Amino acid sequence: MDNNSRTELDQLGEFGLIERLAAGVQKFQENTVKGIGDDAAVIDIGDQYLLMSTDMLIEGIHFDLSYTPLRHLGYKAIAVNASDIAAMNGIPQQVTVSVALSNRFSIEAIEELYEGINLACESYNIDLVGGDTTSSLSGLMISISIIGRVDKNKVVYRSNAQVNDIICVSGDLGGAFMGLQLLQREKSVYLANPEMQPELEGKDYIIQRQLKPEARLDVIHELNDLKVIPTSMIDISDGLASEILHICKSSNKGAVIFEDKLPIDGMAFNTALEFNLDPVTVTLNGGEDYELLFTIKPEDFEKIKNQPDIATIGYITEKSAGANIVLKSGNSATLKAQGWKHF
Ligand code: ADP
Numbered sequence: 001m002d003n004n005s006r007t008e009l010d011q012l013g014e015f016g017l018i019e020r021l022a023a024g025v026q027k028f029q030e031n032t033v034k035g036i037g038d039d040a041a042v043i044d045i046g047d048q049y050l051l052m053s054t055d056m057l058i059e060g061i062h063f064d065l066s067y068t069p070l071r072h073l074g075y076k077a078i079a080v081n082a083s084d085i086a087a088m089n090g091i092p093q094q095v096t097v098s099v100a101l102s103n104r105f106s107i108e109a110i111e112e113l114y115e116g117i118n119l120a121c122e123s124y125n126i127d128l129v130g131g132d133t134t135s136s137l138s139g140l141m142i143s144i145s146i147i148g149r150v151d152k153n154k155v156v157y158r159s160n161a162q163v164n165d166i167i168c169v170s171g172d173l174g175g176a177f178m179g180l181q182l183l184q185r186e187k188s189v190y191l192a193n194p195e196m197q198p199e200l201e202g203k204d205y206i207i208q209r210q211l212k213p214e215a216r217l218d219v220i221h222e223l224n225d226l227k228v229i230p231t232s233m234i235d236i237s238d239g240l241a242s243e244i245l246h247i248c249k250s251s252n253k254g255a256v257i258f259e260d261k262l263p264i265d266g267m268a269f270n271t272a273l274e275f276n277l278d279p280v281t282v283t284l285n286g287g288e289d290y291e292l293l294f295t296i297k298p299e300d301f302e303k304i305k306n307q308p309d310i311a312t313i314g315y316i317t318e319k320s321a322g323a324n325i326v327l328k329s330g331n332s333a334t335l336k337a338q339g340w341k342h343f
């Protein structure tokens, strides 16, 4: 390659960049079972697998402190990390928390952040065992690393979906994205006229979905009780369409999903209409709901079909069929990832 050539970040995108970096990474340890490419790394520690993942939250990119209470931010930072362990069918156990702070933050403000962190650790049964504290010139950054465990025969990757497996989603979708739209609208109204009171009444659920998401460890326990081991799984951070495409790519398969099976939240649906947004687009590309997307063997359908918080939305196909959505009109459309663009 020409040493003077320069590739802009947005030419490759986040996933393209990760792929390119991963291509130059070698493996030296025999007990590294899975490195880059799933929700967490998998390390053989004897009788179980250790799961390891990390996520960074940056002020102005991932959160806006003008409408995000620090307590909620702390809670969310832990939840999104725990969600990646859940996505491997694992249970999180320990975290380290690193923060970079500017002098804009008081001790009390940082304590508020840690109240949320401690609350999430309590609700997910995770120990905070260390971290790092440093200064920043450009706002708040939170970097969390998490480890968890999974029995070797229960680990679930993105890469093992098989043709005819049923595609499932936990909970409902679209809420976190519409909550964000609402908070951003109220912020701009407030900036234009500070006398205006925010109009958030009756929208608690979707605002909570944005500000205080939960890792679906309850679903991991539920699947375990039902004796269902998904064939593939990923958590929905970037949006359903993007995550389906990740599973398809990793598993070398295609997929069909059905518009009328998508678990869009009712409040998100109505709020999307209020904002002149297409509710289906919101459901497919919203993101940040931190629900679990997984596939199961057809014979496991009986075990999950009456679970109220699990929706079956489609099935896995041969790769050559691509990834498609069957619309209510009967027409099909190609699934496209719009995801979040951080660059
Ligand atoms: P998730 O959304 O589940 O957190 P990402 O899309 O952030 O996953 O990352 C996908 C994969 O790429 C993961 O295995 C992650 O560990 C890896 N990854 C992301 N960024 C880097 C990086 N800068 N260097 C090495 N691996 C990375």
Ligand code: MG
Pocket: 039, 083, 084, 087, 234, 235, 236, 237
């Ligand atoms: Mg993930």
